[in-house]
Amino acid sequence: MDINGIARLAGVSRATVSRYLNDGYVSEEKRRLIKQVIDETGYVPSQQAKTLRTGKTNLVGVVIPKINSQSVSRMVAGLTSVLNESKYQMLLANTDNNTGLEVEYLKLFAERNRVDGIVLIATVITPAHRKVLGETRVPVVVLGQELSGCTSVFNDDYHALLDVTNIVLEHGTHPAFIGVLEDDVSAGQMRHRGFLDACRDHGIEVPERAQCVSDFTVDAGYLAAERLLEAYPEADAMVCASDNIAFGAMTCLREYGRRIPQDVQVTGVGDTDLARVITPTLTTVHHHYKTAGMEAAKVLVGAMGERDDVDREVRMSYGVLRRNSTL
Incomplete structure (x- = not known):
């Protein structure tokens, strides 16, 4: 028929x-x-016949860095809610933080009009990313990083870390920082810069031995905290670039006989589910990940409908949740 x-x-x-x-x-x-x-x-x-007739696939390609991440899952939930309502189906490509694979998926989605639009949930942006994004003819939204020359939706990580660091500095005088690789501009550079600037505002110069780099995992957070305790035993606060890092740091501190927050205050970023039930509950930053996903999808749907062809930069708001891991 x-x-x-x-x-x-x-x-x-x-x-x-x-x-x-x-x-x-x-x-x-x-x-x-x-x-x-x-x-x-x-x-x-026939979807194929409809595509030939209209030139539209009603498909959106979404490239994600990893699937077992609460922040990523919340962003994808936001994307899905808007795309479903707008009658677009989503093709999800998980790259396990392989930047080369991200570039390959971007090329795959963009070639021969396979999709009507692309969302890249970004961590590290390489020259190869910039090249393929610049050559892509379908609308693209970068989610999670600010990228000039491309429509992007991103978190205000600098001011978020500035604010959460100010909390520990109300009572702390020897803060330490556990960050992530600064190739990730948002989570790496911006969070680190916010921490350092807050300390400088309080007249505190943080020595290099009080700063270290970790992965985003609990185990890596534990090991980073252990290194800090050996190199900087006077630390009375550990500001961490993610909740998982903070959970690892808290476990390490307890095993080394440090009370939280009386001896060492701890903060995270992400407001994950565990942050509300761990003892003590974790002071952290709440980023509106689901709302960011919804905003990215709305911008993309508008671009795919040719209602807006101007690159936009959307900086999301945040909330600092003060809990029992700080004084």
């Missing part, structure tokens, strides 16, 4: 059936006849 057969059985023209299938104007009587034939025959329009 094809569109010609539907038209013949319904007693209408092929053009009328086409308008019906594409939500165009069709009289109520003809609409009823067409629907009746479609229901009786079980006809399903």
Whole structure:
């Protein structure tokens, strides 16, 4: 059964059936006849034929750095809610933080009009990323990093860390920092800079031995805290670039006989579920990850509908949640 057969059985023209299938104007009587034939025959329009006719796939490619991340899952949930409502289907590509694979997926999605738009949930932006993004002809939104020359939705990590560091400095005088690689501009550079600037505002110069780099895992946070305790035993606060790092640091501190927050205050970033139930509960930054995903999807849907072809930069707000891991 094809569109010609539907038209013949319904007693209408092929053009009328086409308008019906594409939500165009069709009289109520003809609409009823067409629907009746479609229901009786079980006809399903060919997506390939629709793509050839309209030039649209109604598909959006989403490239993510890892699938087992609460922040990523919250962003994807926001994307999904808007894209579903807008009748777009999502193709998800998980790269396990492989930047080369990210570039390959971007190329795959962009070539031969496979998708109508792309969302890149970004961590590290390489020259290869910039090259393929600059050559891509479908609309692209970068989520999680500020990227000039490209529409991007990102968190205000600098001011978030400035604010959370100010909390520990109300009572702390020897703060330490556990960050991540600064190739990740948002989570690495901006969070580190916010910490250092808050300390300088309080007249504190943080020595290099009080700063170290970790992965985003609990185990890495534990090992980083252990290194800090050996290199900087006078630390009375550990400001961490993520909640998972903070959880590892808290475990290490307890095993080394340090009380939290009386001896060492600890903060994180992310407001993960565990932050609310761990003892003591964790002072952290709440980034609006789901809302950021929704905002990115709305911008992309507008661009795919050719309502807005101007690059935009959307900086999200945040909240600092003061809990029991700080004084």
